[in-house]
Amino acid sequence: MPSTIVVGGFFGDEGKGKIISHLSTKDDPKIVVRGGAGPNAGHTIRDGEKTYKVRMLPSGFLNKKTKVMIGPGVVVNPDILLKEISEFGVAGRSFVDKNCGIIEQEHLQRDSKGELKEKIGSTGSGTGPANADRAMRILKLAKDIDSLSGLLADVSTELNTALDNNERVLVEGTQGTFLSLWHGTYPYVTSKDVTASGICADIGLGPKRVDDIMVVFKSYVTRVGTGPLENELSPEDTEKRGWAEFGTVTGRLRRAADFNFDLARRAVMLNSATQVAITKLDILFPDTAHKTSFEQLTPPAKSFIQKIEDELGVPVAIIGTGPESKDVIDRRN
Numbered sequence: 001m002p003s004t005i006v007v008g009g010f011f012g013d014e015g016k017g018k019i020i021s022h023l024s025t026k027d028d029p030k031i032v033v034r035g036g037a038g039p040n041a042g043h044t045i046r047d048g049e050k051t052y053k054v055r056m057l058p059s060g061f062l063n064k065k066t067k068v069m070i071g072p073g074v075v076v077n078p079d080i081l082l083k084e085i086s087e088f089g090v091a092g093r094s095f096v097d098k099n100c101g102i103i104e105q106e107h108l109q110r111d112s113k114g115e116l117k118e119k120i121g122s123t124g125s126g127t128g129p130a131n132a133d134r135a136m137r138i139l140k141l142a143k144d145i146d147s148l149s150g151l152l153a154d155v156s157t158e159l160n161t162a163l164d165n166n167e168r169v170l171v172e173g174t175q176g177t178f179l180s181l182w183h184g185t186y187p188y189v190t191s192k193d194v195t196a197s198g199i200c201a202d203i204g205l206g207p208k209r210v211d212d213i214m215v216v217f218k219s220y221v222t223r224v225g226t227g228p229l230e231n232e233l234s235p236e237d238t239e240k241r242g243w244a245e246f247g248t249v250t251g252r253l254r255r256a257a258d259f260n261f262d263l264a265r266r267a268v269m270l271n272s273a274t275q276v277a278i279t280k281l282d283i284l285f286p287d288t289a290h291k292t293s294f295e296q297l298t299p300p301a302k303s304f305i306q307k308i309e310d311e312l313g314v315p316v317a318i319i320g321t322g323p324e325s326k327d328v329i330d331r332r333n
């Protein structure tokens, strides 16, 4: 049974949450596990009438049969996690690795002022300062605090055992390739590596145990916070094109630019992508809204997808055509 890892190809907010909720419903994995930074991430998932904004739980929680887990490389804000578990009804199948770092009040304070806030435009979630303390070896871990005692697990053992038993595992990355501390636009990046290799390290899955690596790109590029963005549109032009989006965590207007093939090629290389997902095709080509098969797309939309495949040399396996989990074209097999 294969393991699939899903990561962002640009600057986060590519729409990974929606892709992951589709994969978790369609592929029925035994475990959905989250790597990545921490509650600086915000995934929006729409299921019928309901909209979920998740910051700590894996987006695959919508499949009620799936165990949801957070790997030891992720820093956890216990208040946010516990609130999501109870609000979204995921109690009894949510687990946190005993070695996850813990965000405390003081990390939130350090993240809400000075260089991090003003120069980098951090999310203020305490993620960066907590990772700094982890590097200093002074951060508390999940096993040290009472409120998480009922959720503790050895995530890497569970994952590797599931794969040994021929069960399917879905791995969620957060942020995006060019927010990586190593491969991104330093210093305007997050506090960790968030490429596929980094995400695997976060959860304790060795490189040889990954079968599919899906890199998610939005049909245009957005960036929230500071740092370079090639061919950035003015806020007025962003609005005119219908590309105005607001951050899930921070509520800030996202900066926007056209799809960037050079960046996308580099993301494919850095992550060794085997598949690509393209989201929000309906924003670029409104006549593709809610379509569920490639044949239903109009010629300009088809050529855009074809161009991506030609330029990147990787198949576009999934295409998002609307905000709901079911607004998707799944071209795998």
Ligand code: IMP
Pocket (backbone or CB within 6 Å): 011, 012, 013, 037, 040, 041, 042, 120, 121, 122, 123, 124, 125, 127, 128, 174, 175, 179, 188, 189, 190, 191, 224, 225, 226
């Ligand atoms: P931090 O990760 O909160 O320290 O923020 C560092 C930079 O990464 C800022 O520009 C944030 O806006 C950006 N960032 C962090 N997490 C995300 C995310 O999940 N989506 C989009 N941008 C993010």
Ligand code: MG
Pocket (backbone or CB within 6 Å): 012, 013, 041, 042, 043, 044, 248
């Ligand atoms: Mg987001």
